[in-house]
Amino acid sequence: MRVILIDDEPLALEHMKKILLDIDGLKVVGKYLNPTEGLKAIIKEQPDAVFLDIEMPTITGIKLAEEIQNHCPNIHIVFVTAYDEYAVKAFELNAVDYVMKPVHKKRLTETINRLKPLKNIHMKKRISNRSGMICCFQTLQFILRGDEPENIKVHWRTSKAKEVFAFLIHNRRKPVRKEVLIELFWPESELEKGFAQLYAAIYQIRKTLASIGFNIKIISRDHSYILDMQQIKIDVDEFEKLEVMINDGNPDLTIVQQLLDLYGGDYLEKESYLWAESERERLRVLWLYYTQQTIEMLIQKKEYTKALLICQRMQALNPYSEESYFMLMQLYDLLGERHFVEQQYSRLTDMLLEEYGTEPGSEISEWYLSWRGNKV
Known part of the structure; x- marks a missing residue:
């Protein structure tokens, strides 16, 4: 195991190095008085862990830990300090350990024993060469895409960390100011405490992403955070490729249907985040439009069964839309399924009466009466 030591006290730094060199399987690849x-050495050497003093004159260890995670989210942090007042803050940052000075070999050996299994987990994660996708339709999910797509179970340490990550994904194309995050997620906290809670959440998010092998960087810059998604895709971005394809006029309908299938429900529907409501509505409207356009193109190609299946899914996901009932009525008519035309009109009538206290619109009712007249 490779480690780097940072402490502004020369004697403390040398003492810790001497103890660590006596522990089997451990290599000190650098020790630094200047944070x-x-x-710079951490970014270059990519050690497994950093032993970090908290109280330093130019930058606190808490702040430095955040910078380390910006560049190297898989590196584990061990805080070493003479002051126990930082213990709570350190563990809020999900540090692997918190060691009080003066340090002793027995105590550091316990720390190394904690680090070893964590290193093995990350080595296994790095082996995977499958691509990842974050899904936001219906609920927040992580998918590894290979020969067999795999839904990754994610353990979030707190629901707040999960929501902060979802908000950063929501704003993935632009920096998000830290003050905005504090005001949104910790509005009752004093500013200093709010920053501590924010740093704790970001640290937890980085650890969670690293634990499942998703190489997403959360970069801290100019009092803001911005995501570097690397090769990770977002289902919403893939879905929005439909705009170009639909406007093309003659798209590959097989690909169109695959992209439509990404919409498994409303945007972050199960999480019910209030800040996502406008995006939820926007994507719902787009999905209905793209679905209707696809159904119409399939009808033009006389691929009625494919159109029917898409329309049935449209109705299942949005049962309060008149359009799906009307389109199904027309499709069943084209397929010669008289009973199902009647059934759809009856269901539409019941739904509108129960939900809105209204009747089908004139276009639908006139079409239905004309259809019945022609069938007599």
């Missing part, structure tokens, strides 16, 4: 130089 900035230490950060």
Whole structure:
């Protein structure tokens, strides 16, 4: 195991190095009095862990830990300090350990024993060469895509960390100011405490992403956070490719149907985040439009069965839309299924009466009466 040490006290730094070198399987690849130089070495050497003093004159260990995670989210942090007042804050940051000075071999050996299984987990995650996708339709999910897509179970340490991550995904194309996050998620907290809670959440998010092998960087820059998605895709971005395809006039309908299938329900529907409501409505409207356009193109190609299946799915996901009932009535008519035309009109009538206290619109009712007259 490779580690780097950072402490502004020369004697403490040398003492810790001497103890660690006596522990089997451990290699100290650098020790630094200057935190900035230490950060550069961490980025270059990519150690497994960093032993980090908290109370330093130029930058606190808490802040430096955040910078380390910006560049190297898989690296584990061990805080070493003479002050126990930072213990709560350190563990809020999900540090692997918190060691009080003066350090002793027995105590550091316990720390190394905690680090070893964590290193093995990350080594296994790095082996995977499958691509990842984050899904936001219906609920927040993580999918590994290979020969067999795999839905990854994610354990979020807190629901707040999950929501902060979802908000960053929601704003993935632009930086999000830290003050905005504090005001939204910790509105009752004083500013200093709000920042501590925010840093704790970001640290938890980085650890969670690293634990499932999703290489997403949360970059801290100019008092803001911005996501570097690397090769990770978002289902919403894939879905929105439909705009170009539909406007093309003659798209590959097989691909169109695959993209439509990404919409498994409303945007973050199960999470019910209030800040997502406008995007939820926007994507719902787009999905209904793209679905209707696809059904019409399939009808033009006389592929009625395919159109029917898409329309049935449209109705299942949005049962309060008149359009789906009307389109199904027309499709069943084209397929010669008289009974199902009657059934759809009856269901539409019941739904409108129960939900809205109204009757089918004139276009639908006139079409239905004309259809019945022609069938007599």
